[in-house]
Amino acid sequence: MAVREGNLEAPTRHPLDWQGADFYSEAKVFGELERVFDICHGCRRCVNLCTAFPKLFDLIDEGKTGELDGVEKSKYWEVVDRCYLCDTCYMTKCPYVPPHEWNVDFPHLMLRAKAVKFKQGGTSARDKLLSSTDALGKLATIPVVVQFVNAANKMPVARGVMDKVLGVHKDRVLPEYASAKFRANAKPDASFPVKDGKNTPGKVAIFATCYVNYNEPGIGHDLLKVLAHNEIPAIVVEKEACCGMPKLELGDLDAVAKLKEINIPVLARLAREGYAILTAIPSCTLMFKQELPLMFPQDADVKAVQAAMFDPFEYLVMRYKEGLLKTDFKAPLGKVAYHIPCHSRVQNVGQKTREMLELVPDTQVHTVERCSGHDGTWGVKSEFFDQSMKIGRPVFRLMAEKDPDYLSSDCPIAGRHIQQGIGESRAQKEHPLALLRIAYGL
Numbered sequence: 146m147a148v149r150e151g152n153l154e155a156p157t158r159h160p161l162d163w164q165g166a167d168f169y170s171e172a173k174v175f176g177e178l179e180r181v182f183d184i185c186h187g188c189r190r191c192v193n194l195c196t197a198f199p200k201l202f203d204l205i206d207e208g209k210t211g212e213l214d215g216v217e218k219s220k221y222w223e224v225v226d227r228c229y230l231c232d233t234c235y236m237t238k239c240p241y242v243p244p245h246e247w248n249v250d251f252p253h254l255m256l257r258a259k260a261v262k263f264k265q266g267g268t269s270a271r272d273k274l275l276s277s278t279d280a281l282g283k284l285a286t287i288p289v290v291v292q293f294v295n296a297a298n299k300m301p302v303a304r305g306v307m308d309k310v311l312g313v314h315k316d317r318v319l320p321e322y323a324s325a326k327f328r329a330n331a332k333p334d335a336s337f338p339v340k341d342g343k344n345t346p347g348k349v350a351i352f353a354t355c356y357v358n359y360n361e362p363g364i365g366h367d368l369l370k371v372l373a374h375n376e377i378p379a380i381v382v383e384k385e386a387c388c389g390m391p392k393l394e395l396g397d398l399d400a401v402a403k404l405k406e407i408n409i410p411v412l413a414r415l416a417r418e419g420y421a422i423l424t425a426i427p428s429c430t431l432m433f434k435q436e437l438p439l440m441f442p443q444d445a446d447v448k449a450v451q452a453a454m455f456d457p458f459e460y461l462v463m464r465y466k467e468g469l470l471k472t473d474f475k476a477p478l479g480k481v482a483y484h485i486p487c488h489s490r491v492q493n494v495g496q497k498t499r500e501m502l503e504l505v506p507d508t509q510v511h512t513v514e515r516c517s518g519h520d521g522t523w524g525v526k527s528e529f530f531d532q533s534m535k536i537g538r539p540v541f542r543l544m545a546e547k548d549p550d551y552l553s554s555d556c557p558i559a560g561r562h563i564q565q566g567i568g569e570s571r572a573q574k575e576h577p578l579a580l581l582r583i584a585y586g587l
């Protein structure tokens with residue numbers, strides 16, 4: 146039977162068989178890498194998405210045979226290490242994803258290879274440290290320590306040492322740690338009457354996330370202000386740990402499972418009590434919407450959380466369409482250069498942040514939908530910083546080209562990376578939730 150060139154059906158994703166007998170078998174993983182790399186060699190559609198594919202194609206083209214058999218297997222790791230699991234190749238390019246019989250899921254194959262490397266002890270201490278966002282945040286936000294960490298992050302001498310000893314690139318602009326954490330200082334207002342919409346629960350529980358809690362608490366406070374302005378009762382989830390995305394990206398799936406055991410029981414109870422659960426960081430939202438359900442396909446609690454989890458703008462636009470959101474905007478936003486991060490794109494909810502911001506009068510939103518090349522920690526690492534800036538270059542150019550008043554991305558890490566890539570600019574960087582708060586005059 147002839148093999149079809151591409152899928153006619155909608156893509157599906159197989160559960161991640163991480164507890165299966167063969168998952169950590171190096172021989173099986175290398176067999177699968179060989180199979181998929183060979184398909185990619187014949188296809189090459191993804192050549193400009195990131196540096197993983199160009200690396201693969203260079204290895205093949207510069208090998209003895211010009212085919213995959215001319216590439217030493219040990220070199221495969223150079224491809225694996227360049228993938229930061231943004232999912233873009235799977236979601237936007239690949240015609241061979243399931244249900245196509247070739248069954249290509251490049252990001253999840255990279256994840257499996259990373260998991261094998263982690264199990265074999267091949268993951269560096271630096272990578273383990275950078276993925277411990279909760280522990281780092283707790284340590285760095287201790288009074289006095291926080292001032293020291295923030296000052297050291299800006300000192301060239303300290304950054305030179307960090308580059309050499311830790312492998313954190315000296316030129317990467319790092320986020321500051323906040324002296325007042327979000328969870329300890331949040332003032333959610335749960336006093337409003339619950340008004341359920343046709344598709345939206347009328348009360349909200351906020352999963353703070355490590356980044357909002359420790360680095361940019363203002364994003365969480367802005368979300369609370371927007372919810373209160375719209376008389377939507379809100380609470381902050383009483384207990385939470387890291388969502389697990391940084392550990393997933395490292396291939397440390399046992400750590401992901403441990404974090405899931407902390408978060409899911411609390412969140413599942415809230416989901417069953419009728420709360421919409423909102424997280425303001427797209428990667429964390431995606432963890433609950435996609436990755437945990439693929440790791441735990443039979444877990445009813447994980448499914449309940451998946452169904453209750455919303456991107457904030459997905460929720461707000463749905464409320465607007467249900468006639469349950471105020472549009473009494475007081476301040477125009479002018480020209481907004483808005484970037485859609487990969488982990489928002491792959492949620493498949495459409496461009497909800499753009500739709501919301503375009504409701505603000507006298508506001509022009511210039512939307513850039515392309516990978517900025519940072520990822521959570523990948524673009525911070527000494528060996529990948531230059532590649533990260535190179536991948537981001539078209540995004541930097543597009544974001545700056547209309548002389549915007551604001552630069553904004555749903556992912557605050559991408560937002561900072563874009564600001565660094567643009568350099569000098571009169572544009573102010575604000576998270577979209579801050580823009581909404583400004584537009585409401587709050």
Ligand code: SF4
Pocket residue numbers: 194195196197198227228229230231232233234235251252255
């Ligand atoms: S998931 Fe993203 S980083 Fe990884 S190979 Fe695909 S496009 Fe590149």
Ligand code: SF4
Pocket residue numbers: 184185186188189190191192198234235238239240241249251
């Ligand atoms: S992931 Fe799919 S689209 Fe991309 S190069 Fe491989 S086969 Fe082609």
